[in-house]
Amino acid sequence: MGEDIKKLLAGGVSGCCAKTCIAPLDRTKILLQAKNPYYKDFGVFSCMREICRREGIVSLWKGNTMMMIRIFPYSAIQFYSFEKYLGFFNKVFGNNQLNKGLAGSCAGVSSVLATYPLDMVRARLAFQITGEHRYNGIYSAFSQIFRHEGGIVAFYRGISPTVAGMIPYAGSSWLVYKTLEEITSSMMPTKTDENNVQLLVIKMTTSFLSGGVAGAISQTASYPLDVARRRMQLANVLPNSHHYKGMWSTLSAVYRHDGIVKGLYRGLSINYIRVIPQQAIAYTTFKAMKEILDLN
Structure with a gap:
């Protein structure tokens, strides 16, 4: 198996x-963000309990096949692509920390553009309530969106806030993670046969903690x-859909109707x-896969 194939496999399995x-x-999160009428008055964990009561525990994974x-x-x-972009920017700008953020943003945007229609369909399937299905499955969702909502363009509804959000999200996530990884790596002991297992456990633990910190910072940003992306993706199944046609009109409508805490940051806790x-x-899984596939 070629090295590039191994890297793609490691990344895919990790996700x-x-x-x-x-x-x-x-x-x-999707149900709360888009204010589903059955669950809009619940909190995070009370919403999960209500989903189990109303639809069954398996419904918590609704849309996961599409995911x-x-x-x-x-x-x-x-x-x-992160590693490819990072190598390119290091050659162009020299080695510096900001290259990690720049490479992360580019990698995030590349992955979004390549897979956005799949995310659109997954959001529609996850938003459905058992017993009130509009789509009978993945093919049904693709077919109906294509036929009734404007063809190929319909699958990219919400792409502008997605790309705009991915730039700070992926950029800050990769920058924080790789910076913390470098700091922790410099503190680790030299590898020997006696401490291979211990060192691997330390590496996985520090990777897990670094990834968590990176996730918190990037999500806040x-x-x-x-929120705007989800409202735009679900516009055709939400009331007042005319407010959710463009990124700025969606952000404005959410802020005007619900404010900051209950609107723009609704569902942030979850x-x-x-x-x-x-x-x-x-x-952590990516790091483990690289060890398993001998990519280090």
């Missing part, structure tokens, strides 16, 4: 592991744009609970 672990939180189809190429492209372990698991 799938992370997303499967936090899928229940992911669906709850796996999307997240494997998304994560593979992001992890792989980009969250209002994530996003911390969701993104911190997601980023921690993704970065």
Whole structure:
């Protein structure tokens, strides 16, 4: 297996592991962000309990098959392209910390552009309530969106806030993670046969903690744009959909109707609970996959 294929595989597996672990939180976040009429008055954990009561525990993973189809190429492209972009920027600008943020932003935007239609369909499927399905599956969602909402263009509704949000999100996430990784790596003992296992455990633990910190910082920086993205993606199944046609009109409408805390940052608490372990698991799994595939 070629090195490039191994890197893509490592990135894809990392994303799938992370997303499967936090899928229940992911669906709850979508329902709260878009103010689903059945769950809009609940908090994070009370919403999850209500989902289980109303739809069954398995419904917490609703849309996860679509997520796996999307997240494997998304994560593979992001992890792989980050290293390529970083190498390019280091050659152009010389080695400096800001290159990590710049490479992270470029990698994030590349992965979003390549997989955005899959994210659109996944959001529509996750937003559905059991017993009131508008789409009967992945093919049904693709077909109906294409036929009734404007063709290919419909699959990119919400792309502007997504790309705008990905720049600070991925940039800050990679910058913080790689900086912390360098700091912790410089403090580790030299590898010997006797401490191989101990050193691996330390590396995985520090990677997990670094990924968590990176996730918290990056999410805070980009969250209002994530809210705007979801409202635009779900515009056709939400009331007052005419407010959610463009990025600025969506942000304005959310702020005007719900304010900052209950609007632009609605659901941020669940996003911390969701993104911190997601980023921690993704970065740690990627590091572990690189060890397994002998990519270090």
